[in-house]
Amino acid sequence: xxxxxxxxxxxxxxxxxxxxxxxxxxxxxxxxxxxxxxxxxxxxxxxxxxxxxxxxxxxxxxxxxxxxxxxxxxxxxxxxxxxxxxxxxxxxxxxxxxxxxxxxxxxxxxxxxxxxxxxxxxxxxxxxxxxxxxxxxx
Ligand SMILES: [Zn+2]
Numbered sequence: 286x287x288x289x290x291x292x293x294x295x296x297x298x299x300x301x302x303x304x305x306x307x308x309x310x311x312x313x314x315x316x317x318x319x320x321x322x323x324x325x326x327x328x329x330x331x332x333x334x335x336x337x338x339x340x341x342x343x344x345x346x347x348x349x350x351x352x353x354x355x356x357x358x359x360x361x362x363x364x365x366x367x368x369x370x371x372x373x374x375x376x377x378x379x380x381x382x383x384x385x386x387x388x389x390x391x392x393x394x395x396x397x398x399x400x401x402x403x404x405x406x407x408x409x410x411x412x413x414x415x416x417x418x419x420x421x422x423x
Contacts, residue, residue, distance in 0.1 A: 287330045287396075289337055290318040298337035300330040300396045302403060309397055327365045327396075327404070334395040366405050369394065370421055378421040380411065 287300045294313030298321060305316050321337055324330035336344050369388035374380050385398055394401070402419055405411040412420045 287324040287327070288320050289322040289324060289330065289333050291321050291337070293317055293319070298334050298395070300324065300327075300334055300400070302396075302400045304399075306397050306399065309395065327394075330396070331365065331394060335393075338395075365394065366401060366408070367410060368392070369401075370405060370410060371423075374421040378423065379414075380419045380421060382417070 287302060289298055289300055290305065291298050292308040292311065292313050293315070294308055295311035297308070297310045299309055305318055307314050322333050324333050336347065339347065369385060369392055370380060372388045373382075373384035380402075382398055385401070389396070389398065389401065396404075402411065402413075406413050406419070410422060412422055414420050
């Protein structure tokens with residue numbers, strides 16, 4: 286389960302799992318974020334965050350246009366994370382935090398690296414080898 290929170294600094298929304306952490310847009314640190322919604326998986330999270338970051342009038346229009354069959358995505362939840370993880374891993378499968386940050390930004394995945402790593406370990410995509418070392422299981 287993910288929470289969608291709005292940053293009091295820049296008013297942008299992002300997804301978090303447990304800890305509020307630092308805003309991925311403006312770097313704001315603090316717990317006084319506004320919880321605006323919940324998402325059960327990462328594809329719902331990505332959609333909800335995209336909607337939350339839109340102007341209200343556009344958001345309602347778009348929500349109306351989203352039919353249920355469009356909301357259920359074909360891609361497995363793991364697929365969303367696997368692509369950036371693959372790109373961020375070296376030939377031994379060790380994931381670089383710096384590369385992962387770049388891939389997350391490029392794909393517009395609105396979550397922190399820590400949350401993504403935690404979720405990927407939970408889904409069995411990654412092995413936590415040591416404190417800051419994650420290895421891609423393939
Ligand atoms: Zn912010």
